[in-house]
Amino acid sequence: MARMHTRRRGSSGSDRPTVDEPPEWSDVDADAIEERVVDLAEQGHDPSQIGMKLRDEGVQGTPVPNVKLATGKKVTEILEENDATDDLPEDLRNLFERAVRLREHMDEHPGDAQNKRALQNTESKVRRLVEYYRGDVLAEDFKYTYSVAQRLLEE
Structure with a gap:
């Protein structure tokens, strides 16, 4: 399958072996x-x-x-x-951090076309993931913006 934002197909990798029980040497409670x-x-x-x-x-x-x-x-x-989870899922938080970092870079370097495209791709992934989490983890009326992402990361 092709990758989301490139024409390449990605590299194949090894899969974890299908096992139904933990190994004998790892007998931790x-x-x-x-x-x-x-x-x-x-x-x-x-x-x-x-x-x-x-x-x-x-x-x-x-x-x-x-x-x-x-x-x-x-x-x-x-x-x-055990009530030890964060407000945001890990994958969405990482994309928020990347988008905020790229937006700050674009404010300093407005002519950087390569990072402008990277920001567009990242924000596209954020919007897609927000749609996935909307209703369960995020509020129904949640809408991604740079200021919202910045505020959520500061909390």
């Missing part, structure tokens, strides 16, 4: 994993960073290759149960 996930979230880590830390550092020295296999729940589900 599910409750210990959930406690570690909440601790990492309280330290300010995003769900993707939490997954990488559990993979690399583990819980009590034992790596956790896949949180969902070990606990039966995704990292975001664990965070929702």
